[in-house]
Amino acid sequence: MDLLVVLSIEALRAVASLALISVGLAIIFGMMRVINLAHGEFLMLGGYAAIVATKAGINIWVSTLILAPLVVAIIGIIIERTVIRFLYGRPRDTMLATWGLSLFLVGITTTIFGNTTEGISAPAGSLQVGNYYIAAYSLIIVLIAIAVFAAIWAVFRFTRYGLIARSTMQNPEMAAALGVNPPAVYAATFGIGAGLAGLAGGVMAPITGIVPTIGAAYVAKAFITVIGGGPAVLAGTVSASVLFGAIDQIITYLSTPVIGEVALLAAAVILLRFMPQGVTGSFFRRAS
Amino acid sequence: MIEVTNLHSGYGRIPILHGIDLKMKPGEVVGILGHNGMGKTTLLRTLVGNIKATSGRIDFAGHDITRASTAERSRTGIGYVPQGRDIFPQLSVMENLKMGEIMRNGESAIPEMLDHFPVLKDLLERPGRGLSGGQQQILALARCLAGRPKLILLDEPTEGIQPSIVDLIAEKLGELRAALNLGIILVEQDIRFIRQLADRVLIIQKGVFVAEISPQQLYDREAVDAHLGI
Numbered sequence: 001m002d003l004l005v006v007l008s009i010e011a012l013r014a015v016a017s018l019a020l021i022s023v024g025l026a027i028i029f030g031m032m033r034v035i036n037l038a039h040g041e042f043l044m045l046g047g048y049a050a051i052v053a054t055k056a057g058i059n060i061w062v063s064t065l066i067l068a069p070l071v072v073a074i075i076g077i078i079i080e081r082t083v084i085r086f087l088y089g090r091p092r093d094t095m096l097a098t099w100g101l102s103l104f105l106v107g108i109t110t111t112i113f114g115n116t117t118e119g120i121s122a123p124a125g126s127l128q129v130g131n132y133y134i135a136a137y138s139l140i141i142v143l144i145a146i147a148v149f150a151a152i153w154a155v156f157r158f159t160r161y162g163l164i165a166r167s168t169m170q171n172p173e174m175a176a177a178l179g180v181n182p183p184a185v186y187a188a189t190f191g192i193g194a195g196l197a198g199l200a201g202g203v204m205a206p207i208t209g210i211v212p213t214i215g216a217a218y219v220a221k222a223f224i225t226v227i228g229g230g231p232a233v234l235a236g237t238v239s240a241s242v243l244f245g246a247i248d249q250i251i252t253y254l255s256t257p258v259i260g261e262v263a264l265l266a267a268a269v270i271l272l273r274f275m276p277q278g279v280t281g282s283f284f285r286r287a288s
Numbered sequence: 289m290i291e292v293t294n295l296h297s298g299y300g301r302i303p304i305l306h307g308i309d310l311k312m313k314p315g316e317v318v319g320i321l322g323h324n325g326m327g328k329t330t331l332l333r334t335l336v337g338n339i340k341a342t343s344g345r346i347d348f349a350g351h352d353i354t355r356a357s358t359a360e361r362s363r364t365g366i367g368y369v370p371q372g373r374d375i376f377p378q379l380s381v382m383e384n385l386k387m388g389e390i391m392r393n394g395e396s397a398i399p400e401m402l403d404h405f406p407v408l409k410d411l412l413e414r415p416g417r418g419l420s421g422g423q424q425q426i427l428a429l430a431r432c433l434a435g436r437p438k439l440i441l442l443d444e445p446t447e448g449i450q451p452s453i454v455d456l457i458a459e460k461l462g463e464l465r466a467a468l469n470l471g472i473i474l475v476e477q478d479i480r481f482i483r484q485l486a487d488r489v490l491i492i493q494k495g496v497f498v499a500e501i502s503p504q505q506l507y508d509r510e511a512v513d514a515h516l517g518i
Contacts, residue, residue: 163379178387178391
């Protein structure tokens, strides 16, 4: 029974981690149709922002939950204004540009921090479950993911910005004819997506540590989750995260982490073979 | 209210408008009649800012808006109901209406629009994509009017709409025009609809206005055909 509780918490942590690392990409790709191959590097930057701030004496919660997303959101807005905005509607060019951007970001962080793993201790200690101990931070990640998804849903569903963003993504010309400035909405939305990647990087940093090349590990999983989730940004990300995160964790428990990741990839291939529109494209009509 | 002088525009290197001149007073309704491909929609898209003018000048409410963005033009009081309506398909009817006044301060015009178009009252939570063509047209018009424009550009509002809704739209536009001193540029193929609303009718051919006729002259089929080059 204790083992089942521990495994359930770890599975929830895996699902929450997958959802967190994917949601920024889901917004940028799902709403703006921008294929951002630098998404992993946005997570990496968030991780470094959290680590540098924490080591500078700033409270770890402030570093991971506020500074990391803020720094990466600002970087994201700058990148959108200087690079991405010239490439809307040109997916191949966007892929090339963001791939180049990812190489640039890896290069510059390697120059600054070196090619060694930086890390900070996970806060909140451990919890005892019968004869087992688990990191309390695993539960905190789950709570953060729930809070983040609830906040995103509320912002896009109930706020003025959310209404403007959803309408602009559906029909920018008509939104402009109603007085909306689409370039500003695109910049803000890209900034939010980048900020969420930064938040995920900051939250994951105490568990994984950070190296300049860690983005490559994140970006593949994030893309698999977003594409597997289908067109509904939030419902798709959650459903694909639950599916792939659970498969990953169960197979990891039964074998090894490497085989767990292989199982995740195999599950994605099978899913897209039978549901080319992803989970939400097959089960739901398009929703956000 | 709006003055267009020697306006040229087109798509990329393909010129469509070849020197449009138009002057309208506040509250005036001008119908534009012409065959497909003559530049009617291009003219409206250029006036609203979706297509940039290659030369010429557009003055609206005393300001030169030739280089203004679409959003800036909207905020100065130009409303637009495009051909095909362009309802936001995934937004509810209420959200579509809110978008109409999203950039306007002050009291909401939505209750007033629902009084004018009560058919929308029972559809407020329904997504835009779930409406019939006629309901979408009414919603597009109500959304535009919720922004309290001084001038609206209507691109074939009767296209694919059942006659009872066409009559309703004509009736409401007539009422609102009088109540709000609303200017309307109406691109339309339905001669009966233009005749009901327009103060004067401009015939467009190959990107220029070639004639101006009164709505009464639209009863004279031979004259209309002659102006349209048939």
